Amino acid sequence: MKKFGKLLAIALCLGVGTFALASCDPASQADSNDITVAIARPTSSGTRGAFDELIVNSEGEALKDVAQLASCVQESGETGTVITAVSGNANALGYISLGSVAGNSGIKAIQVNGVDATVANIQNGSYKLSRPFNLVYMGDLLTSNELAADFVKFIESTQGQAIINSEWIGQESDTEEYVADSYTGTTTSLTLWGSTSVTPLMNQLVAAYEELNDSTTFDFTVGGGGSGEGETEALKGQGAIGMISRACEEESLNVYKLADDGIAVIVNAACPLTNVTIDQLYDLYANGTFIAVPGPEEESAE
Amino acid sequence: MIKINKTKVQDAFAKYIFIVCACMSIVAVFGIIGYILYASVPAFRDIGVFNFLFGTLWNHGLEDSDRWDITQIYGILPMFVNSIIVTVMSVVIGGAIAIFTACFMVFWCPDKFHLRYAGKNKAVAKFVAWFNKINLRSIFDQIIKLLAGIPSVIYGYFGLSVIVPILSAINGGNTGLGILACSLVLAIMILPTVASLTKNALEAVPEQYYEGALALGNTKAQAAFNVVVPAARSGIISALILGIGRAVGETMAVNMVSGGRALFPTGLFSFIRTLTTNIVMEMSEAKTGSTLESALFATGFVLLVLVLLINLSINLVPKEFKGKRGHKVLKGDANADIRFVKKGLVPEILKYVAIACGALIAFTLVYLIVFILVNGIPHITWNFLFGESTRTTPTLLPSFISTGYIILISLAIALPIGIGAAIYLSEYSKPGSKVVSVIRTFIDTLAGIPSIIFGLFGSLFFAGLLGGRCTLAGAFTMVLVILPTIIRSTEESLRAVPMSLREASYGLGAGKFRTIFKVVLPNAFAGIATATVLSIGRIVGESAALVYTAGMLRTTVPNALNPMNAAPTLTVFLYMCWAEPMAANPAMGVAEVGLNQAYATAVVLLVITAILNLLVYLIERHVKKKKG
Numbered sequence: 053m054k055k056f057g058k059l060l061a062i063a064l065c066l067g068v069g070t071f072a073l074a075s076c077d078p079a080s081q082a083d084s085n086d087i088t089v090a091i092a093r094p095t096s097s098g099t100r101g102a103f104d105e106l107i108v109n110s111e112g113e114a115l116k117d118v119a120q121l122a123s124c125v126q127e128s129g130e131t132g133t134v135i136t137a138v139s140g141n142a143n144a145l146g147y148i149s150l151g152s153v154a155g156n157s158g159i160k161a162i163q164v165n166g167v168d169a170t171v172a173n174i175q176n177g178s179y180k181l182s183r184p185f186n187l188v189y190m191g192d193l194l195t196s197n198e199l200a201a202d203f204v205k206f207i208e209s210t211q212g213q214a215i216i217n218s219e220w221i222g223q224e225s226d227t228e229e230y231v232a233d234s235y236t237g238t239t240t241s242l243t244l245w246g247s248t249s250v251t252p253l254m255n256q257l258v259a260a261y262e263e264l265n266d267s268t269t270f271d272f273t274v275g276g277g278g279s280g281e282g283e284t285e286a287l288k289g290q291g292a293i294g295m296i297s298r299a300c301e302e303e304s305l306n307v308y309k310l311a312d313d314g315i316a317v318i319v320n321a322a323c324p325l326t327n328v329t330i331d332q333l334y335d336l337y338a339n340g341t342f343i344a345v346p347g348p349e350e351e352s353a354e
Numbered sequence: 355m356i357k358i359n360k361t362k363v364q365d366a367f368a369k370y371i372f373i374v375c376a377c378m379s380i381v382a383v384f385g386i387i388g389y390i391l392y393a394s395v396p397a398f399r400d401i402g403v404f405n406f407l408f409g410t411l412w413n414h415g416l417e418d419s420d421r422w423d424i425t426q427i428y429g430i431l432p433m434f435v436n437s438i439i440v441t442v443m444s445v446v447i448g449g450a451i452a453i454f455t456a457c458f459m460v461f462w463c464p465d466k467f468h469l470r471y472a473g474k475n476k477a478v479a480k481f482v483a484w485f486n487k488i489n490l491r492s493i494f495d496q497i498i499k500l501l502a503g504i505p506s507v508i509y510g511y512f513g514l515s516v517i518v519p520i521l522s523a524i525n526g527g528n529t530g531l532g533i534l535a536c537s538l539v540l541a542i543m544i545l546p547t548v549a550s551l552t553k554n555a556l557e558a559v560p561e562q563y564y565e566g567a568l569a570l571g572n573t574k575a576q577a578a579f580n581v582v583v584p585a586a587r588s589g590i591i592s593a594l595i596l597g598i599g600r601a602v603g604e605t606m607a608v609n610m611v612s613g614g615r616a617l618f619p620t621g622l623f624s625f626i627r628t629l630t631t632n633i634v635m636e637m638s639e640a641k642t643g644s645t646l647e648s649a650l651f652a653t654g655f656v657l658l659v660l661v662l663l664i665n666l667s668i669n670l671v672p673k674e675f676k677g678k679r680g681h682k683v684l685k686g687d688a689n690a691d692i693r694f695v696k697k698g699l700v701p702e703i704l705k706y707v708a709i710a711c712g713a714l715i716a717f718t719l720v721y722l723i724v725f726i727l728v729n730g731i732p733h734i735t736w737n738f739l740f741g742e743s744t745r746t747t748p749t750l751l752p753s754f755i756s757t758g759y760i761i762l763i764s765l766a767i768a769l770p771i772g773i774g775a776a777i778y779l780s781e782y783s784k785p786g787s788k789v790v791s792v793i794r795t796f797i798d799t800l801a802g803i804p805s806i807i808f809g810l811f812g813s814l815f816f817a818g819l820l821g822g823r824c825t826l827a828g829a830f831t832m833v834l835v836i837l838p839t840i841i842r843s844t845e846e847s848l849r850a851v852p853m854s855l856r857e858a859s860y861g862l863g864a865g866k867f868r869t870i871f872k873v874v875l876p877n878a879f880a881g882i883a884t885a886t887v888l889s890i891g892r893i894v895g896e897s898a899a900l901v902y903t904a905g906m907l908r909t910t911v912p913n914a915l916n917p918m919n920a921a922p923t924l925t926v927f928l929y930m931c932w933a934e935p936m937a938a939n940p941a942m943g944v945a946e947v948g949l950n951q952a953y954a955t956a957v958v959l960l961v962i963t964a965i966l967n968l969l970v971y972l973i974e975r976h977v978k979k980k981k982g
Contacts, residue, residue, distance in 0.1 A: 088528055088529075089528070089529050094414075094614065094635045094636050094639060095412070095413045095414040095415040095416075095636075096414040096415075096636045096639035096640060096646055097639050098639075100415065101415055104415055116415055116416075116419070117419065117421070119411055119413055119416060119422070119427075120411060120413070120617070121615075123615070123617055123620065123624060123625070125615065125625075126529070126531065126613045126614060126615065126625050127613070127614030127615055127625070127627070127635065128614060129609070129614065129634065129635045129636075129638075129933065130638075130933050130934055131934070132932070132933055132934040132935045132945075132948065133932065133933055135935070135945050136932060136935065136945040136948065136949075139945045139946075140945070141522075141529065143527070143528070143529075144529075156945065157946070158945050158946065159945075248934060251934075259744075271910075271912070271913065273907070273909070273913065273919075273920075274907075274908075275905075275906075275907030275908065275909075275920075276638065276907070277637070277638020277639070277906065278638040278639035278640075279639060280638065280639040280640045280641040280644070280646070280647075281638050281639070281640075283641050284640075284641050284642040287641075287642065288821075288822075290821070290822075301641075302641070
């Protein structure tokens with residue numbers, strides 16, 4: 053019993069010591085609702101490149117000219133990790149492709165400069181944050197490869213554009229209905245590789261295409277970790293199509309514009325913040341200025 | 355006449371084959387260093403070695419900017435510093451706990467429960483008797499081994515869902531990610547390695563040291579901490595160095611809790627990026643042939659050099675009691691380093707620290723397992739395990755297939771090479787020969803190379819050779835990863851075969867080749883089986899080496915059945931659940947679904963790890979029984 057008492061005392065000392073040491077950290081205590089953590093993508097990401105170019109403050113300084121973002125900015129390797137991080141932290145703000153927002157109960161897209169992030173607002177130009185989704189390929193792949201050609205025909209059809217226009221912005225021209233089971237070619241496999249932002253759209257398109265042509269068994273490979281991988285894969289010239297979420301940097305590749313995509317600014321679903329200005333975003337990412345969010349408790353106190 | 359010649363030819367031929375097998379690890383080490391250096395040359399040339407090593411800014415986005423040029427925007431100094439700091443912190447925390455745990459296991463872990471039951475209920479009495487029979491020491495041993503076998507990505511999830519929220523609460527609701535979270539996760543991960551090696555070192559100290567100290571009037575605690583621990587210091591230092599090597603090279607778990615910024619740390623909660631995570635963060639965005647890609651390979655090269663230096667420094671540690679346990683080394687006064695401290699409270703306190711550390715580890719393991727089981731079991735369904743896998747509703751079936759392929763293919767290649775190398779080392783080499791010590795150094799070097807480096811090499815060499823990422827490229831890469839384990843374990847068991855068996859075989863007229871295959875190898879079967887099981891465990895738990903070789907994507911069963919296609923293994927799938935979560939049902943959040951899938955996958959991995967550990971235990975017990 054005596055031993056047990058000693059043991060307990062030591063364990064207690066250790067525990068208290070660790071806690072005391074840890075809580076001595078000079079980090080400032082955050083107000084419960086303020087945005088204190090911003091989440092960016094790595095500098096090589098297509099989404100980061102587009103965001104940095106679009107965030108220009110009222111003095112004309114663009115985020116892309118800032119060499120080192122503020123220390124409150126976290127970098128997440130992929131779209132999914134931004135979602136995970138924001139849905140797990142009520143004080144975090146991040147940005148992802150608008151098409152990736154839907155179906156995530158833990159996060160919400162907020163207004164930028166008072167404009168909702170919707171397809172209609174991007175089309176009429178009032179929502180500023182958007183960039184292209186491109187398919188890149190070698191030579192005349194989109195016409196010479198039977199499957200690729202038919203798949204593009206589907207993308208341009210009414211059904212394809214309906215999927216694109218649900219959360220992205222497709223072509224404006226009149227479209228024709230894609231006839232079910234109209235694919236007669238012999239090629240059944242196609243690789244679409246690249247940006248994690250394009251993948252959700254491509255998965256929907258491929259699933260719908262496979263459903264329409266259910267008499268053929270296809271072997272689509274859709275995946276990738278980034279726009280760079282998309283270009284790399286396309287450059288190999290082995291029949292793969294690259295998916296990139298920015299303008300193509302490679303001159304030897306041909307570009308097919310798949311859609312326009314909005315970049316949504318997201319916060320935790322529990323966060324009362326509904327609107328940010330581009331200046332606030334610039335200050336948060338470049339200077340680490342926290343965005344003050346009046347919480348419901350504070351309002352009632354006033 | 356002909357028969358004799360045949361045997362001679364056979365023997366000579368076999369010897370050369372075994373030498374070739376033994377030299378494979380030398381080829382592998384040079385191949386890895388050479389290829390990664392070759393891939394980093396463009397970066398060193400364009401950026402400049404000095405700018406690259408000492409530059410403080412890493413920003414690919416500025417490559418097209420007019421104000422910056424390429425020599426300024428790829429600097430790895432912050433990453434290097436972060437790697438060092440995280441490693442030091444994790445080794446201080448994890449190493450200290452590990453050493454105390456080892457002391458607990460050697461000196462204070464009770465053999466058995468001593469429960470008494472005076473009642474008359476026979477069932478309870480039987481239960482108590484059974485309960486008292488449990489060997490606690492061996493259970494604690496198994497706990498450490500299980501901790502060592504758990505895939506690193508599971509530690510990442512543990513860090514993300516348990517450690518980070520606690521740290522966040524300590525940090526006043528701010529983020530819990532960053533340097534402290536990384537250090538703690540790494541501390542848990544290196545703990546089993548350091549603890550089991552320290553335990554071996556403590557057990558190798560001659561018993562006379564301990565008994566002598568007790569005889570001189572020391573308490574148990576004084577004898578342990580003032581005599582035995584100092585005597586085992588070289589072994590403990592070696593264990594710590596191995597822990598450092600592991601901490602520097604760990605990738606995926608660190609990436610999950612790091613925050614990803616290439617900045618110098620300013621506090622315990624600053625977001626950091628280490629050398630390893632720099633590679634995973636940006637590799638998928640890097641175009642082939644770009645400066646960025648080359649700079650990432652150069653980061654890998656710097657990491658490789660760092661790890662090689664750390665591992666080679668083990669050779670500087672004097673080997674006092676390495677070798678057989680209980681071996682006498684007391685020769686003269688120089689080695690008898692018994693320090694008698696008259697009295698002291700410190701060892702008594704340390705004793706309780708040791709017990710607390712032992713309890714902490716047991717608690718951590720139990721908590722980890724319960725946490726994963728509680729979160730994972732509700733999400734395990736037949737469909738999730740073996741259902742048809744599609745792009746939107748991924749299942750584990752393709753991962754089972756690709757994991758199986760990689761295990762089969764890499765074992766089929768690595769076992770013959772590894773056994774051949776072990777045969778050369780134990781049967782043909784002369785003791786003290788220089789060739790052997792060189793080969794052994796290279797095997798140890800290969801064993802110490804971080805898996806992300808294997809991944810980089812595999813993506814350059816095997817994936818390049820096979821025209822892209824595929825299961826086969828992953829399997830070839832894993833051959834290099836598991837080769838050292840197989841060689842070591844087989845060699846150990848070959849050496850354990852008594853010399854008299856070989857002599858008897860020669861006496862009956864058998865040649866060397868025949869002796870090895872008919873007499874020595876069958877007797878060393880248990881060691882080879884252990885090596886196989888350990889290798890399977892390594893393959894199942896591997897992630898960083900497979901992401902860039904076997905691929906990280908959602909795939910279908912028919913695709914996965916062809917080893918020339920890319921498919922994620924179980925652990926890579928587990929990592930994907932965090933990195934690229936995918937919701938089957940749009941009404942539920944992607945992140946939540948991803949987490950649910952992750953815990954379900956983690957349960958499957960835990961079960962596999964537990965079964966493999968049980969197999970090793972059973973094999974070892976079988977060997978012990980055989981020996982009597």
